[in-house]
Amino acid sequence: MTHGSTPGVEDGPAPGGGARWSWRDHVPDLLAGVVGAGIGAAELSLRATWGYESTSAVFVALVAVSVVLARPLPGVALALVWSTGALHLATGDPVLLTELLLAYVAFAGARWGNRVVLALSGASIPAGVLVGGFAVLATGYSPGIVVVQGVRNLQDGLSLSLLAAVPVALLLLAAAWFGGLALRFAGNATVSRRQRELAERESARAQREAAQAHEIARLRDEQARMARDVHDVVGHSLAVILAQAESGQFLPDTDPAALKTTLATIAGTARSSLQDVQAVLSSTPVPPGRLQALVDSAGSTGFPVESRCGGTPRPLPPDLAAVAYRVLQEMLTNALKHGDRAVPLVVEQRWPEGVGEELELSVTNGIPLAPTAPRSGGRGLEGMRRRLEGVGGRLSTTGDGTRFTATARVPVRS
Template sequence: MHSPPHPDAAWQEWLPDAAAGLIVAALGLVIAILNYGAFDEYAGAVPLGLSPYRQVALLAVVAIVMGAAIGLSRLAPGAALATVWVLAGTHVLVGVPILATELAVVVVAFGTARWGSTAIVWLSALSIPAGAIVAVRFLASDIRRVLSGFIDLSALANLAEQWQPGAIVIGAALLGLPWMAGMVLRVAAGARTTADLASVDVARAEADRAQARQIARLREDQARLARDVHDVVGHSLAVILAQAESGQYLPDGDPAALKTTLANIADSARTSLQSVRHVLSATQEGIAAPTPGLDSLVEGLRTSGHEVASTESGAPQPMPPELELTAFRTLQEMATNAMKHGRRDRPITVERRWPDGDWEATLRISVSNVAAAEPATWLPDWTAGQGLTGMRERVESAGGRLDVDRRDVAGEPRFTATAWIPVRRSLP
């Protein structure tokens, strides 16, 4: 759940533990010096027959080692736990009296549960009942001596041997309380870490979604730009090439007609160049390019030399800029396809029907022409297959629909494209 801090952790983290360890070691040294010569009274004998001086020195070592265990409880919980067990073995085997400062072992119990590895947590959990048994079975007299300095134990003086099981339970509970407190804080820290990681994951996912949306917008803008350039260039080339072809059939002795045709070609090229510039500038600046009227497209068809039968029904209505542009580009592509695939000796039919009431809020645009026996080859190959797909995507993105039909009418193959385009924005 939680790994111990790395030895190279900032000294500020370790400073409180080091200060606590120094305090415990200093108090232990003071107790050892103040009780010089009184160990026979406490322990019943001098440990291993040592002189009082050496006995004080031994207790000073115990005090320092206990302080070190406290100082290592966060930085190295495993080492702190091992140190406590070494001290317990020293008390049992050597008979060194217990110092009051060794009650700070509860800090080690807390530290092993809070900062120890999984193995240390299990070892510390097993050490709690084991330590209580060792304390009651082998160190009971020393522990009573230490506790008598803090509480009155006279009521327990005449208890029989049956007190030991209860004392073991009490001792385990006293050690278990700080251990459980460490476990509670460990779990809480793990939950906070999990929550922090979850927050990071959520933030990363949100950033990924934002990036994906930005990429999608860029791709959509690129696709829209490609469609607009395709529509403008394709339509202009169709008009220019149709006018150039018609010029081949002008009488040789009619220079005025030839000049008119060349002027129309120049006007178409100039208009095409201006339209491309508007499309590119609008894309770069993020503004809507001005949209010519639908009538201009019909007139452009006529100047190309095609016969056009144009009808318009209903009252024209103002449209939002994006829908107006959709209607213009759709009719533009329809007219381009009609010039590209239609017969020049048959008229192109253009119908526009505006909505008559609120129940029908769409503009119906239909372009029909007699298909040529052989497909035209005078337009560049890069326009093949792109017009209908782009037109359908454009109309559907605006909330409309497109229908393309090819059937025989009076023995002639007639190609009809019909689009229904909303005249108002859809409600969100």
């Protein structure tokens, strides 16, 4: 038997018929044991006053101990009850009225005993009554329950009276046992309900935590997406501005119009970059037709650009349009930063004819004799690859030592 309380569940029957108790639960049993011992002592004293042979105080002690142990140790209490009956038959001592308290042991066996004790306590009731009745008829054992001296006058009909008391004793013990069984089922139902409520609360808490984790993951993904988009926008615009500024150094001093054109291009690129950053932060979708605008902006840097377009361009869903735009933007940025200015950039758009096919975007640039090493830790190719894989696309690169080609394939769907 386990003592103590389970957090979150009030004391009550434990699975399997046991129970969990705190020390306060034993106070009623201790009081009942003390009261039972007092009643038994008073009964012994009364019998001695009336002139009957005194019954051993052992039976009073057995009753008291059985009552005290009935709740925490119902199996031990049941064993003491059988020991009491066997001792009566062995010694021939009469039964005390105080031993009626042993019905509480039958109640306790059904209420708090495990499955074995439950079965044994139930079987003990008819078995004990039959053993007692047999002892009266076969051995002439006289229980001798006497509290009123005039009962002696009924000795002539004692056997009949005792046999009539058999069903009374059976009903008394059975009522106590079934009462304990009813409370056992009610207690188990209460515990089951509380456990179900606790499980429901735990499930609700787990769902809330899962929802919170999902929201945190969504926000982190959104932050990562914004970071990639801002990186692409700023990187592309800075590459264009840098190319314009470098080309401006080689303009003749006698051509102020060309210098103004270069400065206007730089200002327009910076303005467009600010607008793109604002669009990223506000999650504004990429408008249609921006792919060619990217190619045109690369051509305004003084970098020779060859633009080729196959098939018929058409609007893409927002998610695919954003991926195609950002990937092409990053490919152009890398080409402007690391490409050979003496070799034209070749930008190709190959649009599919039907849904379910792929849009191919490729950028080819020359490789300078002394290439500029890319910065470590950049997002570059790996960032483009992750973007494309997120929508079912892919990225491939080829190079022969003089030219480098990056090709992105974006699935087209309606």
